[in-house]
Amino acid sequence: MIIDLNQAVEFLKNNDDFLILTHSHPDGDTLGCGFALCEALKSCGKNAVVRCGDTAPEKYSYMGRLCEEDIEYDNIIAVDVADAKLLGKDFEARFGSRVKLCIDHHGSNRLYAEKTLLDPTAAAACEIILEVIKALGVEITKNIADCIFTGLSTDTGCFRYANVTPRTMHMAAEMIESGADHSKINIIMFETKTRTYVALERLALESMKMYLDGKCAFITITQDMYRRSGSDESEVDAIAAIPRQIEGVVVGVTMREKTDGTFKVSMRTHEGVDASEVCAMLGGGGHPRAAGCTVSGNVNTARNLVVSCIEKYLQEDVNN
Amino acid sequence: MIIDLNQAVEFLKNNDDFLILTHSHPDGDTLGCGFALCEALKSCGKNAVVRCGDTAPEKYSYMGRLCEEDIEYDNIIAVDVADAKLLGKDFEARFGSRVKLCIDHHGSNRLYAEKTLLDPTAAAACEIILEVIKALGVEITKNIADCIFTGLSTDTGCFRYANVTPRTMHMAAEMIESGADHSKINIIMFETKTRTYVALERLALESMKMYLDGKCAFITITQDMYRRSGSDESEVDAIAAIPRQIEGVVVGVTMREKTDGTFKVSMRTHEGVDASEVCAMLGGGGHPRAAGCTVSGNVNTARNLVVSCIEKYLQEDVNN
Numbered sequence: 001m002i003i004d005l006n007q008a009v010e011f012l013k014n015n016d017d018f019l020i021l022t023h024s025h026p027d028g029d030t031l032g033c034g035f036a037l038c039e040a041l042k043s044c045g046k047n048a049v050v051r052c053g054d055t056a057p058e059k060y061s062y063m064g065r066l067c068e069e070d071i072e073y074d075n076i077i078a079v080d081v082a083d084a085k086l087l088g089k090d091f092e093a094r095f096g097s098r099v100k101l102c103i104d105h106h107g108s109n110r111l112y113a114e115k116t117l118l119d120p121t122a123a124a125a126c127e128i129i130l131e132v133i134k135a136l137g138v139e140i141t142k143n144i145a146d147c148i149f150t151g152l153s154t155d156t157g158c159f160r161y162a163n164v165t166p167r168t169m170h171m172a173a174e175m176i177e178s179g180a181d182h183s184k185i186n187i188i189m190f191e192t193k194t195r196t197y198v199a200l201e202r203l204a205l206e207s208m209k210m211y212l213d214g215k216c217a218f219i220t221i222t223q224d225m226y227r228r229s230g231s232d233e234s235e236v237d238a239i240a241a242i243p244r245q246i247e248g249v250v251v252g253v254t255m256r257e258k259t260d261g262t263f264k265v266s267m268r269t270h271e272g273v274d275a276s277e278v279c280a281m282l283g284g285g286g287h288p289r290a291a292g293c294t295v296s297g298n299v300n301t302a303r304n305l306v307v308s309c310i311e312k313y314l315q316e317d318v319n320n
Numbered sequence: 321m322i323i324d325l326n327q328a329v330e331f332l333k334n335n336d337d338f339l340i341l342t343h344s345h346p347d348g349d350t351l352g353c354g355f356a357l358c359e360a361l362k363s364c365g366k367n368a369v370v371r372c373g374d375t376a377p378e379k380y381s382y383m384g385r386l387c388e389e390d391i392e393y394d395n396i397i398a399v400d401v402a403d404a405k406l407l408g409k410d411f412e413a414r415f416g417s418r419v420k421l422c423i424d425h426h427g428s429n430r431l432y433a434e435k436t437l438l439d440p441t442a443a444a445a446c447e448i449i450l451e452v453i454k455a456l457g458v459e460i461t462k463n464i465a466d467c468i469f470t471g472l473s474t475d476t477g478c479f480r481y482a483n484v485t486p487r488t489m490h491m492a493a494e495m496i497e498s499g500a501d502h503s504k505i506n507i508i509m510f511e512t513k514t515r516t517y518v519a520l521e522r523l524a525l526e527s528m529k530m531y532l533d534g535k536c537a538f539i540t541i542t543q544d545m546y547r548r549s550g551s552d553e554s555e556v557d558a559i560a561a562i563p564r565q566i567e568g569v570v571v572g573v574t575m576r577e578k579t580d581g582t583f584k585v586s587m588r589t590h591e592g593v594d595a596s597e598v599c600a601m602l603g604g605g606g607h608p609r610a611a612g613c614t615v616s617g618n619v620n621t622a623r624n625l626v627v628s629c630i631e632k633y634l635q636e637d638v639n640n
């Protein structure tokens with residue numbers, strides 16, 4: 001059931017103990033949501049913990065620590081989690097069918113929770129969480145401001161992407177006013193690369209191929225590249241932004257080899273190409289400018305399959 | 321003479337014909353200031369043109385076109401120009417001593433103009449121009465919004481740097497509300513790399529060496545790399561940001577070989593290392609976080625010279 005802000009706040013006010021769940025492979029937005037909401041609920045005299053099926057990268061530790069004890073509460077809240085599957089295998093099995101409230105900004109939300117507070121116009125789920133926290137009447141502390149700012153900044157590529165709205169910018173201004181350490185956060189998130197990442201980026205650039213008259217740039221990351229660079233899959237996300245940046249490219253693809261032999265595809269597009277529609281042809285999905293899917297085969301057949309779907313989309317787009 | 325906002329607006333209201341000058345090698349902020357102010361003055365029934373000693377890069381053309389006719393008006397306004405020298409050689413000689421109003425955000429402004437409206441807390445000079453335009457009572461059109469947004473975005477690395485304040489973010493939100501095409505502008509300014517740039521970046525990453533226990537990352541760009549990548553010196557500036565981004569690095573250096581056999585050094589530092597002091601040891605200078613100098617010798621002796629100066633600075637810093 002889709003609910004509105006007031007109904008979500010009612011639910012939070014009428015209950016006392018909350019288990020907040022982030023999505024697996026947690027990022028700045030889901031963790032920012034979790035820790036900000038947790039602090040807000042605690043300041044209302046409630047019990048709350050934030051848990052995740054995975055461990056959180058160390059760089060996010062300034063926002064808070066995930067609860068590693070096996071604590072369960074009935075009032076399960078999922079933040080920035082569009083699908084119960086995204087809780088991760090274990091957590092999906094344990095909690096997936098029992099989520100009471102989901103707060104999310106993905107238009108593709110599967111509505112798996114009992115109640116869903118959904119705003120697809122929000123650039124980051126943290127925008128919705130900030131509205132919830134304000135409606136709870138909670139003061140925005142420095143830590144809440146750091147958390148919300150992190151979500152706003154990381155889900156917009158530091159306010160660079162098309163999903164940014166005036167609300168995003170006004171909220172970021174408010175968070176800086178409330179003490180968010182914006183410069184430090186942006187250095188950690190956007191101006192810090194590990195040596196292994198730089199080595200992987202170099203191999204990724206070497207692998208880049210151009211297709212479809214330069215409209216598609218394609219990076220392939222193999223398991224061998226992880227070995228040669230000392231890097232791993234956790235560092236690929238930043239690389240996914242690179243191919244779309246090449247002049248003339250409308251579809252940028254980063255395809256990474258998984259240990260099970262399949263390939264995970266991350267697609268980034270410019271206006272005019274709906275990445276979620278292209279990825280849907282291959283059983284995936286996502287947002288209009290950023291989507292993903294999984295393909296099988298060897299490197300070449302997998303790459304050709306993805307390129308042929310992009311070609312088909314571009315041709316149909318011309319014909320319509 | 322330093323003046324306040326009201327005095328600047330009085331000057332604009334009391335006169336009819338304005339020659340607006342940007343700094344040479346014009347960037348998004350100085351051009352955004354120029355074109356926004358020009359449109360605002362015209363909508364008040366005034367005559368105004370924007371001129372620059374250099375031509376403007378094509379990517380800024382959506383904001384407007386520089387006047388290429390040799391038009392002169394007595395009321396000369398310099399925007400984002402900290403020093404008459406920065407008008408460029410010709411324009412300094414012609415106009416440098418006759419600037420009636422300078423609107424600027426550089427704390428280092430030389431106060432060369434008759435009247436100066438200065439706000440060093442502004443991340444971009446466009447923040448001050450927007451306040452001037454509002455005080456003139458002019459409506460913020462889409463084009464003015466595009467111009468002001470461009471200045472805000474380009475002078476802050478797309479809202480990433482420490483100079484961003486809540487005012488910057490609120491103004492960016494307002495400009496989006498007034499129709500600024502933020503996503504298109506950010507793509508042009510921050511998400512577009514030429515293929516030759518990408519090829520040069522790859523060679524630059526291959527050249528990167530680490531020194532001083534990983535505190536210094538050093539990229540060397542040779543003339544041969546320009547030949548191999550098809551790129552040229554105009555594309556090196558973006559590369560200069562890379563070495564400082566490596567985890568643990570406090571001094572990032574990019575050294576480029578010039579055609580006369582000397583090397584131009586661009587140094588970027590994190591807090592705690594004053595790049596302008598290190599570069600001063602080699603006859604150069606600049607800002608605390610970004611400075612430069614020129615060194616001679618072959619690649620290895622030039623690199624060793626720069627590294628030894630950084631080592632000396634870091635040691636003295638420890639001893640003090």
